[in-house]
Amino acid sequence: MSATTPTCDRHDAAPADSESAPTSVAPAESGADRTASADPAPHRAGFVTLVGRPNVGKSTLLNRLVGTKLAAVSAKPQTTRNRIVGILTRPEVQIVLVDTPGIHGGSTPLNARMVATARESLGDADVVMLVVDGATGIGAADREVAAEVGNRARVVAVNKSDVATQQRLLPTCAEVARLVPDAEIVPVSALTGDNVERLLTLVEAALPEGPNLYPPDQVSEQSERFLASEIVREQIVEQTRDELPYTTAVVVDTFREEPARNLLVIQATILVERPTQKGIVIGERGRRIRDIGQAARLQLEAIFGCRVFLELHVKVVREWSKDPRVLREIGL
Numbered sequence: 461m462s463a464t465t466p467t468c469d470r471h472d473a474a475p476a477d478s479e480s481a482p483t484s485v486a487p488a489e490s491g492a493d494r495t496a497s498a499d500p501a502p503h504r505a506g507f508v509t510l511v512g513r514p515n516v517g518k519s520t521l522l523n524r525l526v527g528t529k530l531a532a533v534s535a536k537p538q539t540t541r542n543r544i545v546g547i548l549t550r551p552e553v554q555i556v557l558v559d560t561p562g563i564h565g566g567s568t569p570l571n572a573r574m575v576a577t578a579r580e581s582l583g584d585a586d587v588v589m590l591v592v593d594g595a596t597g598i599g600a601a602d603r604e605v606a607a608e609v610g611n612r613a614r615v616v617a618v619n620k621s622d623v624a625t626q627q628r629l630l631p632t633c634a635e636v637a638r639l640v641p642d643a644e645i646v647p648v649s650a651l652t653g654d655n656v657e658r659l660l661t662l663v664e665a666a667l668p669e670g671p672n673l674y675p676p677d678q679v680s681e682q683s684e685r686f687l688a689s690e691i692v693r694e695q696i697v698e699q700t701r702d703e704l705p706y707t708t709a710v711v712v713d714t715f716r717e718e719p720a721r722n723l724l725v726i727q728a729t730i731l732v733e734r735p736t737q738k739g740i741v742i743g744e745r746g747r748r749i750r751d752i753g754q755a756a757r758l759q760l761e762a763i764f765g766c767r768v769f770l771e772l773h774v775k776v777v778r779e780w781s782k783d784p785r786v787l788r789e790i791g792l
């Protein structure tokens with residue numbers, strides 16, 4: 461889709477110096493302009509990396525904080541595979557949020573790459589935000605992540621406060637305070653948005669002073685193709701649940717805009733490792749793949765603000781998750 465398209469309310473994938481950034485959100489005042497105003501508060505900007513064990517709600521929190529869906533979310537752990545950047549720009553601050561795969565001990569090549577991606581993302585962080593699940597409490601996997609980030613974790617989001625009982629939430633916060641004594645600890649609900657403004661205030665205070673790092677209307681670094689593949693993958697994970705292992709990937713073959721028809725044409729291939737898995741994705745009389753396609757299409761129409769024609773194919777590629785070429789193709 462071209463940046464000048466009037467029909468689709470789009471998300472930008474352009475670099476910071478691009479002339480073609482579309483205006484998907486209202487432009488904010490730049491940091492430099494602030495010095496002339498009466499408000500003495502300095503402008504701040506920086507990278508905030510969200511880390512935690514799988515399934516604690518990092519991606520849901522990223523989507524909530526940025527205010528738009530950028531990252532796939534599912535009830536199954538290990539949903540996120542890539543580093544996903546979401547940018548929140550306000551007059552006084554630009555917060556560049558980096559969602560990461562959950563850190564866990566998996567040892568397949570795919571798992572190892574996912575965890576390496578999470579660790580590498582810690583390198584660019586101005587602020588590390590540890591995310592834990594307030595409903596389940598702290599387990600060994602959370603302790604390992606906390607030990608790994610140590611006192612770099614400036615803020616801890618104790619998520620899922622909407623479903624956490626007080627009896628669970630309070631000891632969880634107390635344990636977090638022991639694990640990362642210097643961090644600010646905030647119970648939040650990424651799902652309902654409860655207390656996320658407080659979280660943002662603390663994050664902002666921890667960021668360095670400086671001008672915006674991205675154009676103020678840019679909300680993401682990922683391409684629209686990538687976003688489309690993630691939305692389809694999310695539906696596969698969600699709708700196959702325990703029937704399928706983590707061995708599906710989605711490659712977008714065609715991403716074509718037809719502005720005259722207010723239409724976006726997306727053709728994508730779902731990779732599976734075995735013929736039986738192909739059957740699971742397709743479902744009885746093709747019902748499941750139709751449901752996956754339908755749910756993904758509705759989301760994509762909401763995201764891109766235009767009609768979407770989505771065509772899905774399923775292909776068996778044995779052991780694709782061990783093939784460096786395929787892993788590169790899906791951005792790992």
Ligand SMILES: Nc1nc2c(ncn2[C@@H]2O[C@H](COP(=O)(O)OP(=O)(O)OP(=O)(O)O)[C@@H](O)[C@H]2O)c(=O)[nH]1
Pocket residue numbers: 512513514515516517518519520521532533534535536537538539540541560561562563619620621622623648649650651652
């Ligand atoms: N009740 C409740 N559920 C939540 C909340 N945040 C996330 N969830 C749910 O928790 C599950 C996991 O959410 P994700 O955002 O995919 O978790 P994640 O940490 O990104 O997981 P990985 O990508 O696998 O590391 C999903 O079913 C979400 O709907 C919350 O605040 N409250």
Ligand SMILES: [Mg+2]
Pocket residue numbers: 518519520531532533539540559560561562
């Ligand atoms: Mg995730």
